[in-house]
Amino acid sequence: xxxxxxxxxxxxxxxxxxxxxxxxxxxxxxxxxxxxxxxxxxxxxxxxxxxxxxxxxxxxxxxxxxxxxxxxxxxxxxxxxxxxxxxxxxxxxxxxxxxxxxxxxxxxxxxxxxxxxxxxxxxxxxxxxxxxxxxxxxxxxxxxxxxxxxxxxxxxxxxxxxxxxxxxxxxxxxxxxxxxxxxxxxxxxxxxxxxxxxxxxxxxxxxxxxxxxxxxxxxxxxxxxxxxxxxxxxxxxxxxxxxxxxxxxxxxxxxxxxxxxxxxxxxxxxxxxxxxxxxxxxxxxxxxxxxxxxxxxxxxxxxxxxxxxxxxxxxxxxxxxxxxxxxxxxxxxxxxxxxxxxxxxxxxxxxxxxxxxxxxxxxxxxxxxxxxxxxxxxxxxxxxxxxxxxxx
Amino acid sequence: xxxxxxxxxxxxxxxxxxxxxxxxxxxxxxxxxxxxxxxxxxxxxxxxxxxxxxxxxxxxxxxxxxxxxxxxxxxxxxxxxxxxxxxxxxxxxxxxxxxxxxxxxxxxxxxxxxxxxxxxxxxxxxxxxxxxxxxxxxxxxxxxxxxxxxxxxxxxxxxxxxxxxxxxxxxxxxxxxxxxxxxxxxxxxxxxxxxxxxxxxxxxxxxxxxxxxxxxxxxxxxxxxxxxxxxxxxxxxxxxxxxxxxxxxxxxxxxxxxxxxxxxxxxxxxxxxxxxxxxxxxxxxxxxxxxxxxxxxxxxxxxxxxxxxxxxxxxxxxxxxxxxxxxxxxxxxxxxxxxxxxxxxxxxxxxxxxxxxxxxxxxxxxxxxxxxxxxxxxxxxxxxxxxxxxxx
Numbered sequence: 074x075x076x077x078x079x080x081x082x083x084x085x086x087x088x089x090x091x092x093x094x095x096x097x098x099x100x101x102x103x104x105x106x107x108x109x110x111x112x113x114x115x116x117x118x119x120x121x122x123x124x125x126x127x128x129x130x131x132x133x134x135x136x137x138x139x140x141x142x143x144x145x146x147x148x149x150x151x152x153x154x155x156x157x158x159x160x161x162x163x164x165x166x167x168x169x170x171x172x173x174x175x176x177x178x179x180x181x182x183x184x185x186x187x188x189x190x191x192x193x194x195x196x197x198x199x200x201x202x203x204x205x206x207x208x209x210x211x212x213x214x215x216x217x218x219x220x221x222x223x224x225x226x227x228x229x230x231x232x233x234x235x236x237x238x239x240x241x242x243x244x245x246x247x248x249x250x251x252x253x254x255x256x257x258x259x260x261x262x263x264x265x266x267x268x269x270x271x272x273x274x275x276x277x278x279x280x281x282x283x284x285x286x287x288x289x290x291x292x293x294x295x296x297x298x299x300x301x302x303x304x305x306x307x308x309x310x311x312x313x314x315x316x317x318x319x320x321x322x323x324x325x326x327x328x329x330x331x332x333x334x335x336x337x338x339x340x341x342x343x344x345x346x347x348x349x350x351x352x353x354x355x356x357x358x359x360x361x362x363x364x365x366x367x368x369x370x371x372x373x374x375x376x377x378x379x380x381x382x383x384x385x386x387x388x389x390x391x392x393x394x395x396x397x398x399x400x401x402x403x404x405x406x407x408x409x410x411x412x413x414x415x416x417x418x419x420x421x422x423x424x425x426x427x428x429x430x431x432x433x434x435x436x437x438x439x440x441x442x443x444x445x446x447x448x449x450x451x452x453x454x455x456x457x458x459x460x461x462x463x464x465x
Numbered sequence: 466x467x468x469x470x471x472x473x474x475x476x477x478x479x480x481x482x483x484x485x486x487x488x489x490x491x492x493x494x495x496x497x498x499x500x501x502x503x504x505x506x507x508x509x510x511x512x513x514x515x516x517x518x519x520x521x522x523x524x525x526x527x528x529x530x531x532x533x534x535x536x537x538x539x540x541x542x543x544x545x546x547x548x549x550x551x552x553x554x555x556x557x558x559x560x561x562x563x564x565x566x567x568x569x570x571x572x573x574x575x576x577x578x579x580x581x582x583x584x585x586x587x588x589x590x591x592x593x594x595x596x597x598x599x600x601x602x603x604x605x606x607x608x609x610x611x612x613x614x615x616x617x618x619x620x621x622x623x624x625x626x627x628x629x630x631x632x633x634x635x636x637x638x639x640x641x642x643x644x645x646x647x648x649x650x651x652x653x654x655x656x657x658x659x660x661x662x663x664x665x666x667x668x669x670x671x672x673x674x675x676x677x678x679x680x681x682x683x684x685x686x687x688x689x690x691x692x693x694x695x696x697x698x699x700x701x702x703x704x705x706x707x708x709x710x711x712x713x714x715x716x717x718x719x720x721x722x723x724x725x726x727x728x729x730x731x732x733x734x735x736x737x738x739x740x741x742x743x744x745x746x747x748x749x750x751x752x753x754x755x756x757x758x759x760x761x762x763x764x765x766x767x768x769x770x771x772x773x774x775x776x777x778x779x780x781x782x783x784x785x786x787x788x789x790x791x792x793x794x795x796x797x798x799x800x801x802x803x804x805x806x807x808x809x810x811x812x813x814x815x816x817x818x819x820x821x822x823x824x825x826x827x828x829x830x831x832x833x834x835x836x837x838x839x840x841x842x843x844x845x846x847x848x849x850x851x852x853x854x855x856x857x
Contacts, residue, residue: 081483085477088480089471091473093838094841094843106839109843114851118853136855136857139854155554159551159555163547163551168580171579172570174570175570176567179567182555185558187563263839266666266832273683279685282563287682290676294668294675296669441476441658442476442729443656444479445481446485447489449485451486451523456498457501465525
């Protein structure tokens with residue numbers, strides 16, 4: 074129906090859809106910046122609570138602000154009884170990401186002010202969601218194992234409290250501290266697929282809950298957040314350093330890929346991987362089980378060489394690669410890796426929803442409505458003549 | 466951090482993101498085509514079941530195919546007991562769109578094969594979702610009114626069965642017939658916001674349920690599917706033909722808009738509105754309550770003139786405008802108008818998910834990952850120097 078062949082912007086690569094003040098991914102330089110601050114400075118010097126303040130309120134908090142946001146997050150950790158009751162109706166083998174996606178709109182059901190689209194309300198809901206999503210993920214892990222959910226401990230920070238609610242006992246200090254770094258590292262990453270989903274849904278003036286539930290769905294995909302679970306599955310499948318050579322050969326022969334190696338944006342390495350790797354090494358040593366870290370290092374080195382030699386391409390570990398062994402050492406089951414990603418990234422999602430609906434220069438009451446090229450020439454270039462049922 | 470000012474493709478207007486065989490919206494000519502067939506031919510000559518076959522299986526069914534797809538849809542209408550139990554845990558005043566969004570992933574929880582990404586599985590889930598979403602919406606309406614859900618009646622077609630499950634009694638023939646036309650008209654509309662959400666989520670290789678749940682969130686926004694509810698709210702607010710002049714004057718003076726008049730793509734009128742209007746007129750006559758139709762006609766005429774005169778712009782009724790009075794005559798409460806939209810549009814969403822993951826020339830294992838322009842110069846053009854908490 075179109076006269077000229079249109080340019081198809083497959084995957085929207087390189088198409089700028091908005092300006093943003095939230096973060097910057099410099100793929101060439103291998104840099105990630107949250108509202109002005111490089112991730113290398115933030116990762117081991119800040120708490121996730123400080124990052125939430127930075128992303129939602131545009132500054133690193135001073136002491137009073139940190140106390141205030143911490144109090145608000147702690148006060149918001151408890152989830153409605155009706156949500157726990159609803160989760161208990163669900164089959165034990167439900168996928169945890171599907172549980173998260175089902176739970177977020179239930180929080181809306183319990184929020185009498187869910188639908189009011191103002192910046193203050195969006196910030197309120199954002200903090201509530203950030204606090205509660207950790208409780209939901211931990212509660213589901215308990216419920217599916219026929220255990221009662223563990224109530225949040227107001228004396229623990231966000232990272233330590235999640236591990237406590239999941240396991241029913243407090244994590245070692247080093248584990249909680251490293252988990253906090255993981256939350257900081259995963260909190261925000263510009264217009265990745267799930268964040269774009271959140272913004273795109275929010276652009277219709279849908280409320281924060283609806284937007285975040287969509288983002289959860291997007292993150293569940295194996296090409297996005299689902300990848301960290303698949304790294305662990307790959308490591309478990311290989312299961313020994315000696316089997317790595319054969320595995321890489323097989324992947325190359327069958328046109329497959331090595332999970333967690335390569336990234337759409339970072340062309341010279343993902344800065345987050347360089348921060349995650351030493352933590353995995355340390356926990357491997359502490360737990361007396363260095364195997365998964367050692368395998369990861371060997372797989373990175375050998376995989377990099379093999380892909381360069383056979384395909385002429387450089388592959389570097391991305392954020393998922395060392396997260397897998399690290400989360401494993403923390404006692405997190407592989408099918409919760411992606412929910413753990415969500416628990417952190419929700420800070421970025423909610424900041425982007427706020428920017429989409431209320432932010433800056435190109436803030437707009439306009440929804441994303443791209444064009445498409447119709448090639449449905451079922452009856453040649455003309456329209457199809459309708460044929461009644463009896464004559465088909 | 467960028468050297469040159471980038472072009473921001475706000476709302477992706479005019480940016481072609483994919484080729485599609487599913488539908489064509491010709492905004493200039495005021496035409497809508499489903500897989501080769503103009504909507505004017507399909508609207509009153511086909512059942513929604515035929516349209517589902519056309520969208521999912523690329524042809525209008527012959528008699529045998531129609532019997533087969535009808536049997537599959539009927540067999541899929543029943544929803545899991547655990548889902549009904551979960552809905553009963555939720556507050557009566559929950560927004561129905563939030564209930565739909567929460568329910569879709571629960572269907573995944575009850576589908577042991579939810580996560581397998583193959584075209585056959587996607588088609589199976591699509592038909593199951595199309596059948597079940599009507600049952601869910603009707604069940605919720607019963608539950609929130611403290612009534613037991615009405616089991617589906619296999620002797621009724623999709624349209625009549627929904628009205629039966631919602632009201633607990635069979636609709637008049639003319640009502641069921643007109644409701645079928647509404648389902649046909651709303652089934653598909655190219656890359657609208659909710660469909661784009663579904664495709665965008667599916668591009669991560671998330672499963673069908675996750676993608677559709679995201680689309681439900683997108684449809685809930687008042688700039689998208691939420692608009693039909695707001696048309697009815699506007700009519701109820703005006704409440705008499707005599708008050709229309711003042712209402713329009715006030716809207717023009719305050720820079721507001723008339724709900725349901727105007728469309729992002731149709732510049733010469735929405736073909737669906739022309740099909741909906743006579744049905745609203747007829748039901749207004751039959752029910753002896755022509756007020757809402759009469760008000761709509763007057764509002765259209767006077768609104769069109771006033772906007773042309775004061776603002777120099779042409780506004781035409783879109784699909785939401787006459788849907789509002791029509792659904793009202795059918796006894797559908799205003800807050801179910803958007804869920805009713807979802808019940809129909811899910812056919813388009815699922816067809817697009819299948820096309821995104823398995824379709825045609827630019828089918829691709831690539832996710833949507835647009836670019837953005839970072840303007841977060843919190844510390845000037847340089848990065849911010851980190852300041853420890855004690856020194857902030």
